[in-house]
Amino acid sequence: MSVQDRLDTSVRAWRARSARRGAAVGAALLLLIGLVLADLMTGPSAMSPGTLWQTFLAGPQGADRAAAAILFQIRLPQTVMALIVGGALGLAGLMMQTILANPLASPFTLGFSAAAGFGAALAIMFGSALAVPVPGWLLTPACAFVATLSATALVWLVARLKGSQPEVLVLAGIAVLFFFQSLQSLVQFMASPEVLQQIVFWLFGSLLKANWTAVKTAGVIVALCLPLIARETWALTTLRMGEANAESLGLDTDALRRRVFLITAALTAAAVSFTGTIGFVGLIAPHVARAMVGEDHRFALPFAALTGALILVSASVVSKLLSSGAAIPVGIVTAVAGIPMLAAVILTHRGN
Amino acid sequence: MFEITLPALRRGRSLVLQPMELRLPAGSLTGIVGPNGAGKSTLLRAIAGLSPERAILRRAGRVLDRAAVGFLPQSFTVRANLSVLDCVLLGRREGLGWSVPPAMIAQARDILGRFGLAELAARGMNTLSGGQQQRVLLVQRLFRNPQLLALDEPTSALDLHHQLGALAALRTHARQSGTAVIAALHDLTLAARFCDRVMVLGEGRLICHDTPEGALTPERVATHWCVTPELLRDRDACLVVVPHTVE
Numbered sequence: 166m167s168v169q170d171r172l173d174t175s176v177r178a179w180r181a182r183s184a185r186r187g188a189a190v191g192a193a194l195l196l197l198i199g200l201v202l203a204d205l206m207t208g209p210s211a212m213s214p215g216t217l218w219q220t221f222l223a224g225p226q227g228a229d230r231a232a233a234a235i236l237f238q239i240r241l242p243q244t245v246m247a248l249i250v251g252g253a254l255g256l257a258g259l260m261m262q263t264i265l266a267n268p269l270a271s272p273f274t275l276g277f278s279a280a281a282g283f284g285a286a287l288a289i290m291f292g293s294a295l296a297v298p299v300p301g302w303l304l305t306p307a308c309a310f311v312a313t314l315s316a317t318a319l320v321w322l323v324a325r326l327k328g329s330q331p332e333v334l335v336l337a338g339i340a341v342l343f344f345f346q347s348l349q350s351l352v353q354f355m356a357s358p359e360v361l362q363q364i365v366f367w368l369f370g371s372l373l374k375a376n377w378t379a380v381k382t383a384g385v386i387v388a389l390c391l392p393l394i395a396r397e398t399w400a401l402t403t404l405r406m407g408e409a410n411a412e413s414l415g416l417d418t419d420a421l422r423r424r425v426f427l428i429t430a431a432l433t434a435a436a437v438s439f440t441g442t443i444g445f446v447g448l449i450a451p452h453v454a455r456a457m458v459g460e461d462h463r464f465a466l467p468f469a470a471l472t473g474a475l476i477l478v479s480a481s482v483v484s485k486l487l488s489s490g491a492a493i494p495v496g497i498v499t500a501v502a503g504i505p506m507l508a509a510v511i512l513t514h515r516g517n
Numbered sequence: 518m519f520e521i522t523l524p525a526l527r528r529g530r531s532l533v534l535q536p537m538e539l540r541l542p543a544g545s546l547t548g549i550v551g552p553n554g555a556g557k558s559t560l561l562r563a564i565a566g567l568s569p570e571r572a573i574l575r576r577a578g579r580v581l582d583r584a585a586v587g588f589l590p591q592s593f594t595v596r597a598n599l600s601v602l603d604c605v606l607l608g609r610r611e612g613l614g615w616s617v618p619p620a621m622i623a624q625a626r627d628i629l630g631r632f633g634l635a636e637l638a639a640r641g642m643n644t645l646s647g648g649q650q651q652r653v654l655l656v657q658r659l660f661r662n663p664q665l666l667a668l669d670e671p672t673s674a675l676d677l678h679h680q681l682g683a684l685a686a687l688r689t690h691a692r693q694s695g696t697a698v699i700a701a702l703h704d705l706t707l708a709a710r711f712c713d714r715v716m717v718l719g720e721g722r723l724i725c726h727d728t729p730e731g732a733l734t735p736e737r738v739a740t741h742w743c744v745t746p747e748l749l750r751d752r753d754a755c756l757v758v759v760p761h762t763v764e
Contacts, residue, residue: 172630174623175638182639297627379526399610405597406607406642410654414565414607414661416613459641460597 246375255473258447275338284312370443370496445503548708552719587663
């Protein structure tokens with residue numbers, strides 16, 4: 166075989182590999198659509214595919230008011246929220262693992278969840294006494310969001326002062342994590358049993374808090390992040406070549422880390438503020454994405470987002486099937502299912 | 518002609534190299550040699566714009582920015598599940614969009630062929646040996662089309678066959694493209710055989726910058742490497758430096 170033939174064969178193999186990755190993204194999308202339908206049909210009052218379709222076509226003001234209310238006021242916001250939160254956590258997880266060069270990193274590694282938990286606990290405990298000009302239902306997510314941004318600011322400040330190397334970010338993140346965890350524990354210690362119960366329930370992470378305003382707010386934040394993420398796709402892939410290689414290819418790795426850190430913070434804040442802490446999605450989704458489509462972030466980022474959404478919508482279906490009366494919070498389902506899933510990913514991944 | 522003005526270079530608080538001025542002809546291959554700790558890597562990182570001290574690079578009097586310089590560091594292990602072709606394409610990541618232009622794929626394919634990496638194009642970088650990875654990364658830097666290319670021990674992981682092949686291909690590439698290549702090398706025989714000019718670093722300064730024969734004299738090798746050198750000629754009349762332990 167001549168050199169030219171060998172080259173052509175190799176390039177054909179490379180093209181086939183790219184096509185397989187595109188197909189994997191397409192297959193994940195189809196699976197997600199199927200699961201979304203399953204999620205919309207599942208609940209205390211089961212809905213057949215036909216009823217679901219007719220209710221959907223009839224719109225929120227349809228003749229069957231009960232079915233319309235169930236679909237448009239309860240199930241659809243929860244499902245869309247699962248898509249947004251799962252997608253955001255999947256994206257944030259992959260970007261965090263890439264910028265920290267650490268497979269154990271997740272959106273919560275740098276203390277965002279602890280900060281959100283503290284903000285929420287503060288809102289639940291002091292409620293209207295906080296005198297924040299927002300509607301009552303929005304107070305907890307707003308406080309969680311602000312607390313997450315303040316954790317971001319602390320880590321950002323350290324990164325500006327000491328450089329954005331992974332070890333600096335992780336150490337600053339761990340300090341922030343313990344700081345907000347301690348404050349959260351203090352609020353819990355001071356809380357009455359009833360308030361404590363509410364705080365613990367918020368921390369579980371649940372889609373039951375979803376409504377259309379929450380969906381729109383989180384959706385807008387995630388949508389604003391998407392073009393910023395798209396701009397960094399090749400830079401993130403280059404960073405996977407290793408720090409020294411990326412730097413020598415003209416990439417300002419510190420500046421990239423700071424930019425991506427801010428995007429990750431916005432995605433995570435949008436996700437946790439309205440649903441609480443949903444663990445493992447941001448840890449597992451990147452591993453699944455890399456195992457399925459490799460390190461090229463053109464494919465890995467969409468796949469991580471789809472996998473995050475798939476995990477959360479599946480968890481929503483499972484939680485409703487397990488206890489149809491009062492759905493188990495999805496945060497508990499993802500945490501329980503997460504460990505065997507992570508083990509399965511690690512054991513089946515051949516590293517090719 | 519490239520002119521490089523370097524300030525004093527430090528590692529931490531200790532002075533590694535005194536200020537120096539270098540002139541590198543376009544299309545030439547210059548070897549940097551010197552004992553361990555002489556400052557070869559520090560010098561190359563400064564040229565590449567990766568050290569706190571800023572080197573000033575000029576070509577025909579015009580100042581060049583950092584993007585004009587390609588750099589291959591000494592440590593290079595890639596653990597990512599990226600194909601060799603993906604890796605080469607990343608050499609021009611600034612020109613890549615969501616889809617890769619077919620012309621760019623064709624160019625990447627051609628350069629892989631020229632460096633004997635045709636059958637590896639679809640292989641994952643994490644499945645390659647250290648030597649194969651080093652060759653791919655060298656190709657990636659060439660694919661970037663830099664005006665000046667700084668290489669830190671580009672043949673450190675290569676076997677004898679590939680050392681000769683890589684340096685010959687590098688010299689040809691420099692001649693054809695007009696790129697000025699500056700490479701730190703430990704093997705003085707390879708430096709003498711392939712480099713147009715050789716720079717000897719030692720005692721925190723540039724000792725000399727000359728032709729291989731002019732730079733690698735027995736006295737200089739003995740003084741800076743602490744060996745007793747035996748200088749021979751191979752069948753192509755190239756200099757061969759055989760080191761012997763000092764009695």
